[in-house]
Amino acid sequence: MSSEVGQQHPLSLYFWIWGLLFAVSFCSYLIDFYQVGYEVGTMGLRWTLILVFMFIKAGYIMAIFMHLKWERWALIYALLLPPLVLLVLVYLMATEADYTWLTRVVYFGAEPYPEPDPPPTHAGQH
Amino acid sequence: MAQAEIPYQEALPLHHPHSWITKYWFSQDHKVIAVQYGITAVTVGLVALILSQIMRIQIGFPESWLASFITPDIYYQAVTMHGMIMIVYLLTAFLLGSFGNYLIPLMLGARDMVFPFVNMISYHVYLLSVVILMASYFVPGGPTGAGWTLYPPQAILSGTPGADWGITTMLLSLAVFIVAFTMGGLNYITTILQARTRGMTLMRMPLSVWGIFMATVLGLLAFPALFVSAVMMLLDQFVGTSFFMPAIASAFEADADRYGGGSPLLFQHLFWFFGHPEVYIVALPAFGVVSDLISVHARKNIFGYRMMVWAIVAIGVLSFIVWAHHMYVAGMHPYFGFFFAITTLIIAVPTAIKVYNWAITLWRANIRFTVPMLFAIAFVITFVVGGLTGLFLGNVIVDVPLSDTYFVVAHFHMVMGVAPILVIFGGIYHWYPKITGRLLNDTIGKVHFWITFLGTYAIYFPMHYLGFVGVPRRYYDNLGESTFYPESAAILNQGISVTAFIVGLAQLLFVYNLVASYWRGREAGDNPWGATSLEWRTPQTPPVHGNWGDKLPTVHRWAYDYSVPGEERDFIPQDVPRKA
Amino acid sequence: MAQAAAADYATIVQDWSSDVTTFKGVPWGKAMMWIFLLSDTFIFSCFLISYMTVRATTAEPWPNPSEVFSLEFLGAPVPLLLIAIMTFDLITSSGTMALAVNYGYRRDKKKAVRFILATAFFGAVFVSMQAFEWYKLIVEEGVRPWENPMGAAQFGACFFMITGFHGLHVSAGVVYLVIVAYLIKRGRYDNTNYEIVEIAGLYWHFVDLVWVFIFAFFYLW
Numbered sequence: 022m023s024s025e026v027g028q029q030h031p032l033s034l035y036f037w038i039w040g041l042l043f044a045v046s047f048c049s050y051l052i053d054f055y056q057v058g059y060e061v062g063t064m065g066l067r068w069t070l071i072l073v074f075m076f077i078k079a080g081y082i083m084a085i086f087m088h089l090k091w092e093r094w095a096l097i098y099a100l101l102l103p104p105l106v107l108l109v110l111v112y113l114m115a116t117e118a119d120y121t122w123l124t125r126v127v128y129f130g131a132e133p134y135p136e137p138d139p140p141p142t143h144a145g146q147h
Numbered sequence: 148m149a150q151a152e153i154p155y156q157e158a159l160p161l162h163h164p165h166s167w168i169t170k171y172w173f174s175q176d177h178k179v180i181a182v183q184y185g186i187t188a189v190t191v192g193l194v195a196l197i198l199s200q201i202m203r204i205q206i207g208f209p210e211s212w213l214a215s216f217i218t219p220d221i222y223y224q225a226v227t228m229h230g231m232i233m234i235v236y237l238l239t240a241f242l243l244g245s246f247g248n249y250l251i252p253l254m255l256g257a258r259d260m261v262f263p264f265v266n267m268i269s270y271h272v273y274l275l276s277v278v279i280l281m282a283s284y285f286v287p288g289g290p291t292g293a294g295w296t297l298y299p300p301q302a303i304l305s306g307t308p309g310a311d312w313g314i315t316t317m318l319l320s321l322a323v324f325i326v327a328f329t330m331g332g333l334n335y336i337t338t339i340l341q342a343r344t345r346g347m348t349l350m351r352m353p354l355s356v357w358g359i360f361m362a363t364v365l366g367l368l369a370f371p372a373l374f375v376s377a378v379m380m381l382l383d384q385f386v387g388t389s390f391f392m393p394a395i396a397s398a399f400e401a402d403a404d405r406y407g408g409g410s411p412l413l414f415q416h417l418f419w420f421f422g423h424p425e426v427y428i429v430a431l432p433a434f435g436v437v438s439d440l441i442s443v444h445a446r447k448n449i450f451g452y453r454m455m456v457w458a459i460v461a462i463g464v465l466s467f468i469v470w471a472h473h474m475y476v477a478g479m480h481p482y483f484g485f486f487f488a489i490t491t492l493i494i495a496v497p498t499a500i501k502v503y504n505w506a507i508t509l510w511r512a513n514i515r516f517t518v519p520m521l522f523a524i525a526f527v528i529t530f531v532v533g534g535l536t537g538l539f540l541g542n543v544i545v546d547v548p549l550s551d552t553y554f555v556v557a558h559f560h561m562v563m564g565v566a567p568i569l570v571i572f573g574g575i576y577h578w579y580p581k582i583t584g585r586l587l588n589d590t591i592g593k594v595h596f597w598i599t600f601l602g603t604y605a606i607y608f609p610m611h612y613l614g615f616v617g618v619p620r621r622y623y624d625n626l627g628e629s630t631f632y633p634e635s636a637a638i639l640n641q642g643i644s645v646t647a648f649i650v651g652l653a654q655l656l657f658v659y660n661l662v663a664s665y666w667r668g669r670e671a672g673d674n675p676w677g678a679t680s681l682e683w684r685t686p687q688t689p690p691v692h693g694n695w696g697d698k699l700p701t702v703h704r705w706a707y708d709y710s711v712p713g714e715e716r717d718f719i720p721q722d723v724p725r726k727a
Numbered sequence: 728m729a730q731a732a733a734a735d736y737a738t739i740v741q742d743w744s745s746d747v748t749t750f751k752g753v754p755w756g757k758a759m760m761w762i763f764l765l766s767d768t769f770i771f772s773c774f775l776i777s778y779m780t781v782r783a784t785t786a787e788p789w790p791n792p793s794e795v796f797s798l799e800f801l802g803a804p805v806p807l808l809l810i811a812i813m814t815f816d817l818i819t820s821s822g823t824m825a826l827a828v829n830y831g832y833r834r835d836k837k838k839a840v841r842f843i844l845a846t847a848f849f850g851a852v853f854v855s856m857q858a859f860e861w862y863k864l865i866v867e868e869g870v871r872p873w874e875n876p877m878g879a880a881q882f883g884a885c886f887f888m889i890t891g892f893h894g895l896h897v898s899a900g901v902v903y904l905v906i907v908a909y910l911i912k913r914g915r916y917d918n919t920n921y922e923i924v925e926i927a928g929l930y931w932h933f934v935d936l937v938w939v940f941i942f943a944f945f946y947l948w
Contacts, residue, residue, distance in 0.1 A: 029832050039822040046818060050811045053793050053947055068948070075943035079936055086825045086932045088925070094735050095742035096750045100765055103368055106467040107772045110420060113471075113483065114413075114776050118783035120480040121410055131786030261755040329766060337759045340749040348746045367762065371769035379777065379888070387873035388884035390781060405873070408787065408880055413780050417773060702746070 030091075038085045042078055049074035161259065161693050173271075175263035176692045177248045180270050182582065184244030185575075187270075188237050191277050193654070195232035198225040200651050207644025209624060219623040220308040223292030226621055228283075230295030231317065234425065235324060236277055238567050242432040243328070243366065244273065246574055247335050247359045249582070253682035254356050256344025256700045256722075258693050260334045269334070272327035276320045283309065283316035291317050294621060296422070299414050300396035300406070303384045315384065318377040325370045325377075332363045344681075346702035350456065351721070353680045353706040354449065357456050358435020361463040362428045368467070369424035376417040383409070390414075415477055419470035426563050427466040431459055433570040434501055437523045439706075440573050441505055443678045444520035445512035446717050448707035450504045458497035465494040475546045484543035491541035495534070502531055513710065513717075517676070518592035522573030525600040526566050533562025536611065551621070554614025557607045565603045572599070572657070579661075580675050581682060584689050585668030591660045595653055602650035609639045677718045680706040684720050760926045764933045771937050774892060775944055778885040790877035792946050795868065796860070810946050813856050814938065820849030821935040824928045831924030836917075839924055840908045846931060847904040850897050857894050861887070886945070893941060896934050903927060 058067025084090040125131040164170035283290035292308030392406035536558040674683040700722040708719040798808040827842035870883040
């Protein structure tokens with residue numbers, strides 16, 4: 022797959038991806054513009070949308086712009102597998118952070134649910 | 148696939164040195180850089196050795212005249228600097244910087260590292276980090292006394308020695324070291340993956356290279372965590388952020404509102420996310436080198452080569468998910484103990500596989516008790532003892548009463564202090580003839596070995612007992628005021644101290660041997676040990692810049708063809724073609 | 728297509744068990760850059776994970792980034808306006824970089840240099856906008872690394888640390904790109920395949936990639 026003389030692809034491909042990235046970025050911006058998640062109980066939707074758009078963008082940058090799509094599998098796996106150990110760190114640190122927060126509430130008298138943000142006053146007023 | 152690939156190294160342009168400076172100081176030859184790394188690491192290691200003697204004077208003879216010069220500050224600074232120097236600046240730098248630099252290109256049949264210039268810079272940045280570290284003895288307040296783990300909040304609160312300048316130089320030095328390591332490490336990995344000679348597949352590499360390779364991968368992925376925690380602690384100290392500083396930390400400070408809302412546990416997690424892989428950064432090259440030493444000097448192929456390789460890989464992967472077994476008593480999430488105890492015990496499996504394989508390699512082998520072999524066997528014995536106590540400490544319920552006692556000190560000194568040092572000695576005795584063309588003196592070597600091996604046992608084995616009777620580690624005045632400990636603890640401590648002085652002095656024998664044999668050692672010839680791997684097949688000994696003359700060697704077999712039945716000699720070098 | 732993919736998949740074992748090189752057809756510099764980026768990934772991940780921990784442990788209210796980073800536009804505050812512009816700017820620079828790499832491999836030296844310089848320009852614009860953002864936050868909103876009128880002190884600390892470190896990467900990238908463009912123009916790489924453009928490009932795209940994560944986790948979350 023990988024040619025000996027480097028990566029040669031039609032220019033149009035890059036323009037397509039460029040436009041796509043713009044569109045996806047715009048979508049993720051819209052999440053905030055329309056303040057998805059400000060209704061009670063919709064925070065999960067907001068987080069899901071953020072993550073989905075983030076991974077779409079990251080995926081296209083890596084696959085097309087960084088040419089990972091055309092590299093051999095040996096390289097792709099060597100690059101994508103090691104960061105998996107970070108997921109363990111993420112999961113455990115999230116758990117740990119919850120526990121630390123709990124100790125602060127239980128033992129140090131921290132306010133469990135701090136004052137909510139004042140209701141947004143701008144944008145999304147349609 | 149049938150078409151043979153041409154190693155890029157065949158046509159690698161080398162920058163040959165033109166003057167003394169470019170030959171010995173700013174050299175781009177991996178062999179010179181390796182020796183530079185080695186000399187710097189040994190020098191800084193001798194400093195750490197002196198620091199350990201200071202500690203032993205205080206612990207063993209707190210009432211003595213010498214100990215009257217040792218204040219608590221000096222003691223804690225010695226503890227901290229000894230730990231940090233030994234782990235990072237000696238063991239990591241020597242095993243990867245020195246062995247890695249010397250062995251990777253030679254064992255793989257390459258002319259040099261892929262980017263010799265970056266390699267050269269790497270050494271000089273490392274030297275800079277050592278200078279910054281040593282400078283901490285000359286800044287106001289002296290070096291930090293926070294313990295090598297540098298736990299905040301105490302590391303940057305007044306009251307800890309070196310809380311303003313010492314900790315700064317330490318963190319800066321670590322950050323600089325990480326930069327140096329990254330430059331070196333990128334070179335090692337790229338060389339191993341992209342610049343092997345013809346016929347050298349990954350599964351034909353000597354285990355030394357495998358160990359160094361995996362350790363470098365761990366280093367590149369684990370040092371970032373240390374880097375990040377160093378940056379955040381520097382910010383806490385200078386900018387006034389509170390990443391690691393809880394509100395209670397500033398209660399005793401002049402500026403009482405300075406800190407608040409941070410989490411010291413975050414630092415501990417980040418630190419050990421680096422710290423545990425660091426243990427294997429030190430251990431894996433030692434595993435690899437010792438496998439080669441045992442195989443060469445027992446005249447037998449290493450037992451279960453593939454198993455050894457996969458064990459190295461498995462240990463490397465697992466080392467990233469065991470970190471919090473250092474934190475059982477830190478107050479972390481109560482469920483974590485279960486998870487980390489399990490993973491810790493799992494990592495014992497590949498490690499045990501390696502130990503069994505070394506033992507089986509020795510089984511009914513034609514063992515030659517040369518000095519490198521003695522060190523290799525001593526490594527296996529020491530490592531087993533240290534590893535077994537690791538099983539104790541890996542279990543939460545056993546660890547809780549034992550943590551922060553001398554049991555822990557005994558454990559980690561056995562398993563990652565003494566054991567890798569023994570391998571470094573063994574490796575130096577083994578490869579010195581390659582580096583200089585002369586053998587180290589055998590008699591001095593044997594004296595050095597027996598004093599070091601038996602001495603370290605006499606030092607660390609009784610420490611298990613001290614731990615069981617509850618002597619805490621890192622205490623300046625362990626036994627002076629307290630009648631809590633049995634009499635035997637004080638006596639043992641004196642014995643340990645005396646042994647430590649003897650062992651410390653014996654290292655001068657080694658240094659003398661290194662220097663004297665350079666001029667007066669016996670001529671070694673090309674291959675004094677009858678080893679098969681490529682580094683013994685260079686046209687010249689010691690190898691010249693470029694290593695291989697006009698043509699790179701071609702590899703036809705693995706590195707462990709010893710005592711092959713029906714062969715004339717009891718070893719077949721890797722570049723000898725197979726019979727049709 | 729599926730068949731080709733399966734054949735590709737089989738090459739993993741082939742490549743890893745072959746001699747000379749593991750990553751076939753990958754020049755040394757490119758392999759080294761990839762491995763460096765892997766290491767750098769861990770640095771940024773550790774920063775972001777620390778941020779996550781700090782934010783989840785704090786018992787004080789976390790400011791709403793949507794409001795903190797809003798800008799007045801036509802008399803009404805628009806949330807995250809500047810950040811959105813910065814995102815589009817960085818994506819644009821990634822696009823020009825991709826074109827530079829493409830022209831490099833086509834051996835169109837002039838266009839490659841031009842697009843590299845364009846990338847560096849967009850990078851510089853990004854850093855300037857970031858400087859403006861810092862100015863606004865420090866002077867107008869009164870956010871400091873150690874305190875924050877809107878709630879948790881760690882908000883400022885994390886913000887300055889993470890965007891600062893990313894900004895340093897962008898600045899270093901701009902310098903790197905200018906140097907590369909200069910060297911190419913001088914003819915230093917005339918005898919090569921212009922892989923250097925791709926290597927510089929990898930770094931630049933990585934900086935963009937990190938911004939994608941920062942944008943999602945810090946500004947949007």
